[in-house]
Amino acid sequence: MGEFELIRRYFSAAACAQKTAGVAYGIGDDCALLEIPPGEQLAISTDTLVVGVHFPDGCDPFLLGQRALATTASDLAAMGARPIGFTLALTLPEADPAWLEAFARGLDHKARSCGLALIGGDTTRGPLCLTLTVMGRVPQGLALRRDGARPGDLLCVGGPLGDAAGALQLITGRRQAAAAIAEPLLARYWAPRPQLALGLELRGKASAALDVSDGLLADCGHIARASGVALYIEQERLPLSEALSALLHREEALACALSGGDDYVLAFTLPEAFLAELQAQWPIQVIGRVEVGEGVHLLDGSGREIEARRQGYQHFGGSSD
CATH class of the missing domain: 3.90.650.10 (PurM-like C-terminal domain)
Structure with missing residues (x-):
């Protein structure tokens, strides 16, 4: 199975990859296009998960798909951002159809529960590694940050x-x-x-x-x-x-x-x-x-x-x- 067939079969067709609010154009071109309302800022965060470091080798791919996106989406919660979409860079030792099907289901399940659309990414061969980037929007001046705590709080x-x-x-x-x-x-x-x-x-x-x-x-x-x-x-x-x-x-x-x-x-x-x-x-x-x-x-x-x-x-x- 080639790279583009893998993307089409397991990710482009997923429910979370379909057009949704805030995404003008998703998977299928060199870049995705997002629509950010006036007066709002784009919040972006990236996490990488490596086999043997962030999850055990041989773990259930459905559960891994859920966990990978949830841990990254949590950064949007921390900033008070409303979810828009995410990208997935997937490094695989081999294109195993059973593993990919289960992983894609877990990813899709969590994406829909978080209100995140899959808008792009990349696939390559190598030791199992997942890099996800999430994007959200927040009204200017209202993002939650780490630097505002005051004595008495x-x-x-x-x-x-x-x-x-x-x-x-x-x-x-x-x-x-x-x-x-x-x-x-x-x-x-x-x-x-x-x-x-x-x-x-x-x-x-x-x-x-x-x-x-x-x-x-x-x-x-x-x-x-x-x-x-x-x-x-x-x-x-x-x-x-x-x-x-x-x-x-x-x-x-x-x-x-x-x-x-x-x-x-x-x-x-x-x-x-x-x-x-x-x-x-x-x-x-x-x-x-x-x-x-x-x-x-x-x-x-x-x-x-x-x-x-x-x-x-x-x-x-x-x-x-």
Whole structure:
């Protein structure tokens, strides 16, 4: 099967590749053409996923298709951007029809749930690698950024933390669990749900935001540095799911929540005046506060500062500090 036949058979015909709002011209030419309304800005993010680094060799291609797009689309949520489209650069060791069919189905399923249209990309031969670029739009001046946190703001997250790190215990065979425990954790890892609607709701409310991908402590460090403030995280207020608490002892579960990464929930700072309105619609949990100073500080139940053994994941370093 040649490159162009592969594209036509598995991607051009997919439901997510059909013309939609914001896409004037999609797959089929040298470039896609997007339509951005006046007064709006284009938000763009790119992620690369490499076999053996971001996903295990031999994993289910349907689940991989979902995960690959979801993790990239989460960056749009973090900026409060409304999704438009995405491109896929796919490097394959071989053109296996069964693998491609399953991968394309997973990709299409997640694209339609996120409101993203497939508008182009590339295919080539080599070790399995996926590079996805997502595009969205946001009104000028309303994009959520990392540099707006102010002393007095609350530090919040959009849902439970640590589930994906707990799932890795199951995926790697280090732990086993009954289906009632394993299935919700594995779903959080293989089929993340980017908090796109929450990102839109946080426009004009959150002072800073990002998605938790490399671990809460590491990612909150980005907000602290960009905003020139100190973030204080109260360990006992971290939201843990029932499944994670059933799989791991509390100290292990807290470690997953603090440094495990791959949760793809939003972490954001918020003036307290907006909290009640948002909590009426979303499972938002206050986990700390913003103060004058610098860095990220972890507090125990008595309010004393404690040291985390691991901050989060970082390429070319293993963990961030």
